[in-house]
Amino acid sequence: MASMGEILKLYTKCMNFAAVKHKDQRRKDQDGTPYINHPIGVAFILTEEAGIYDVPVLLASILHDTVEDTDTTFDEIEQHFGSHVRKLVEEVTDDKALPRDVRKSKQVENAAKSSYEARLVKLADKLYNLRDLQRCLPVGWTEKRREEYYKWAKEVVDNLRGTNAILEGALDEIFRSEHLI
Ligand SMILES: Nc1nc2c(ncn2[C@@H]2O[C@H](COP(=O)(O)OP(=O)(O)O)[C@@H](OP(=O)(O)OP(=O)(O)O)[C@H]2O)c(=O)[nH]1
Numbered sequence: 672m673a674s675m676g677e678i679l680k681l682y683t684k685c686m687n688f689a690a691v692k693h694k695d696q697r698r699k700d701q702d703g704t705p706y707i708n709h710p711i712g713v714a715f716i717l718t719e720e721a722g723i724y725d726v727p728v729l730l731a732s733i734l735h736d737t738v739e740d741t742d743t744t745f746d747e748i749e750q751h752f753g754s755h756v757r758k759l760v761e762e763v764t765d766d767k768a769l770p771r772d773v774r775k776s777k778q779v780e781n782a783a784k785s786s787y788e789a790r791l792v793k794l795a796d797k798l799y800n801l802r803d804l805q806r807c808l809p810v811g812w813t814e815k816r817r818e819e820y821y822k823w824a825k826e827v828v829d830n831l832r833g834t835n836a837i838l839e840g841a842l843d844e845i846f847r848s849e850h851l852i
């Protein structure tokens with residue numbers, strides 16, 4: 672069993688790893704918010720709102736966009752955080768080499784096949800991004816694109832249901848406010 676010190680050490684190493692990897696990346700909002708706010712915010716949704724304290728899930732939530740959006744490799748994730756965390760990050764990583772429409776439909780399909788732990792990360796990721804969309808429209812997005820994102824996100828979430836009532840309840844509140852349910 673890992674001690675509290677060992678867990679805090681690994682968790683802090685993970686936050687530092689993600690911060691370094693995302694250092695030049697910004698969110699798509701007008702203010703150019705640092706990208707790292709997103710993975711940290713996803714982990715914060717899991718602890719603060721969903722009461723999830725599972726260490727591999729929290730590490731995977733912080734790392735969830737490093738391979739997709741930076742030069743990070745799955746081997747590097749495994750080397751620093753072990754094979755379990757690697758597997759979870761693999762489950763939540765889209766292949767950016769694919770065209771967006773293929774990536775988006777694969778995400779709907781893959782949601783249905785994912786593990787319980789990966790589902791938690793996916794639900795919290797969608798919740799963060801949908802709240803962000805309610806806060807402001809990303810630069811260059813039209814209202815129509817925002818609407819399409821909500822509809823697509825609901826298809827993904829519908830394939831993740833039965834995982835966590837708090838996260839699904841918070842997502843449903845957004846879908847209701849967008850008249851999708
Ligand atoms: N709402 C919002 N999203 C932003 C912002 N800045 C960056 N993003 C990211 O943009 C992605 C959603 O935009 P899309 O156009 O649908 O996706 P794409 O960048 O992968 O093509 C999300 O990626 P993701 O986390 O990998 O999730 P996913 O939606 O791709 O599953 C989200 O984190 C922002 O200011 N607002």
Ligand SMILES: [Mn+2]
Pocket residue numbers: 709735736796
């Ligand atoms: Mn994300």
